[in-house]
Amino acid sequence: MTLARDLPMAMILVLALATHVQGAPGSRLWATGGVTTIEGTAGGGLVPWALLSGYASDEEWGGTLALSRAEVDDFTLGFAGVTVNWRNRLELSAGRQTLDLGTLGATLGQDELAQDIFGAKARLAGDVLYGTYGQWSLGLQHKRNRHFTVPSAVGARDESGTDIYLSGSKLFFAALASRNLLVNLTARGTRANQGGLLGFGGDRSRAHELMLEASVALFMNRHWLAGVEYRQKPDNLSFAEEDDWHDLFVAWVPDRRLAVTAAFVDLGGIAGLPDQRGVYLSLQGSF
Amino acid sequence: MTFIRLISGCFLAVLLTACQTPVTGEAGAERDANLYDALGQRAGIEAIVEDLMYLIVDDTRIAFQFRGLDVNRFHSRLSDQICGLAGGPCRYTGRSMAESHQAMAITETQFNALVENLVLALERNGISTAAQNQLLAQLAPMHGDIVAP
Numbered sequence: 001m002t003l004a005r006d007l008p009m010a011m012i013l014v015l016a017l018a019t020h021v022q023g024a025p026g027s028r029l030w031a032t033g034g035v036t037t038i039e040g041t042a043g044g045g046l047v048p049w050a051l052l053s054g055y056a057s058d059e060e061w062g063g064t065l066a067l068s069r070a071e072v073d074d075f076t077l078g079f080a081g082v083t084v085n086w087r088n089r090l091e092l093s094a095g096r097q098t099l100d101l102g103t104l105g106a107t108l109g110q111d112e113l114a115q116d117i118f119g120a121k122a123r124l125a126g127d128v129l130y131g132t133y134g135q136w137s138l139g140l141q142h143k144r145n146r147h148f149t150v151p152s153a154v155g156a157r158d159e160s161g162t163d164i165y166l167s168g169s170k171l172f173f174a175a176l177a178s179r180n181l182l183v184n185l186t187a188r189g190t191r192a193n194q195g196g197l198l199g200f201g202g203d204r205s206r207a208h209e210l211m212l213e214a215s216v217a218l219f220m221n222r223h224w225l226a227g228v229e230y231r232q233k234p235d236n237l238s239f240a241e242e243d244d245w246h247d248l249f250v251a252w253v254p255d256r257r258l259a260v261t262a263a264f265v266d267l268g269g270i271a272g273l274p275d276q277r278g279v280y281l282s283l284q285g286s287f
Numbered sequence: 288m289t290f291i292r293l294i295s296g297c298f299l300a301v302l303l304t305a306c307q308t309p310v311t312g313e314a315g316a317e318r319d320a321n322l323y324d325a326l327g328q329r330a331g332i333e334a335i336v337e338d339l340m341y342l343i344v345d346d347t348r349i350a351f352q353f354r355g356l357d358v359n360r361f362h363s364r365l366s367d368q369i370c371g372l373a374g375g376p377c378r379y380t381g382r383s384m385a386e387s388h389q390a391m392a393i394t395e396t397q398f399n400a401l402v403e404n405l406v407l408a409l410e411r412n413g414i415s416t417a418a419q420n421q422l423l424a425q426l427a428p429m430h431g432d433i434v435a436p
Contacts (some may be wrong), residue, residue: 027396027400027403028399030405031403055398057393058394060396088395127395129427130428173421173424174421174423180420180423220416220417
């Protein structure tokens, strides 16, 4: 199993890189940088949050390195990326996402779909812990397909696209059984097919559409949080129906330098193969 | 594996309902009295504040803000304040939060550092996660008066 083979190596790499960069990872409270999404920004696994990555507060720099993998029935979705956070005001991110096509690859004559994702997220107002109305951020994700043959063949219009999103996050102290509850809402304008892995726009629609995403996480204590995520997606290609994404996750944050996330993900149908469900694992090092 | 979707849905519904439940009124007052006990009453709170002060002195991010302070007075004022907020029989008699922090130009970094040290002091004294969160819920609204605009 590739997951078992690659993860110890990935863990060593993330830890080595994170500890190589000297200095404390910043002053924001434990786990308040969230983890890294499969698109490279601070959030949960599938949904961006209004939090900026890492632990930099208003006088500090920081950032993260992350490696993630979701193994669902017929595909493997992978992500590797880096972020920097300037003074908890601006987060910049870059990463590469791959979708190993598995058995479908032989039919298509291509092993994987891949895209590069460049992101920027600015904190507009508020603070997730102390703001009466929580924290609000505006983000961009510019995505570029590395191979456009398959997306083009299934009807995608463009090989690059840019998502724009507005996120709000708020932590409610002692909200449920005296545990802290984090609530996140994101509205995203997008024309990406399967997040962009199958290109942008299609025969059904070429325009940006508004999609809603939400997640809720409960902190058991400052090291453990568990939650659910939902991400609405467009359906631009008539060759196969595209479904919304869901996941149930647990994250372990032993200290500021490391976060480990495990999840059950449900990616729905992908390229005509239905019910893509499986396990997601992500490692994040902060500096 | 539709159970994932089912469980997600139920979990979300439970959490959202809990979100909307107000935590004020009589239930709030009762919780506060319990919080005073959970913090170990006056003696427990004094021990927490003492540990907090040791952590502050060792923290280069904020130690300079406390230099020249009357240590005993600070200890008793902060203990009074936490005791009162926790529903205990104490009253804070010092200046308002806005007034006492006005000239200090406190940054978010410094505020976060103090909260971190408070959580560590609570942990050192064996205070439960529930009681820690309840105390933070009482203190969090002061952020606006403490951090410089």
